Amino acid sequence: MKVTICIGSSCHLKGSRQIIEELQNLVKENNLTEKVELCGAFCMKNCTNGVSVTVDDKLFSVSPETAKSFFNSEILSKVN
Numbered sequence: 001m002k003v004t005i006c007i008g009s010s011c012h013l014k015g016s017r018q019i020i021e022e023l024q025n026l027v028k029e030n031n032l033t034e035k036v037e038l039c040g041a042f043c044m045k046n047c048t049n050g051v052s053v054t055v056d057d058k059l060f061s062v063s064p065e066t067a068k069s070f071f072n073s074e075i076l077s078k079v080n
């Protein structure tokens with residue numbers, strides 16, 4: 001599973017760095033480092049929403065506050 005977090009300037013201001021750290025920790029805590037690949041990408045042209053994150057090419061808007069529930073519903077429950 002490939003999870004890409006936007007690190008473009010607009011998303012950076014909305015906390016993409018915090019989201020990356022949080023997701024990295026959650027991936028480690030759940031022993032998913034072999035299964036989940038986290039990457040950064042530049043602007044995904046979706047700046048008006050939250051921080052843009054894609055999971056296998058599906059686009060989501062995430063904020064530092066919702067990073068954990070995003071992880072649970074879109075990553076943890078879908079990874080096999």
Ligand code: FES
Nearest residue numbers: 006008011044046
């Ligand atoms: S900076 Fe993230 S979508 Fe534009």
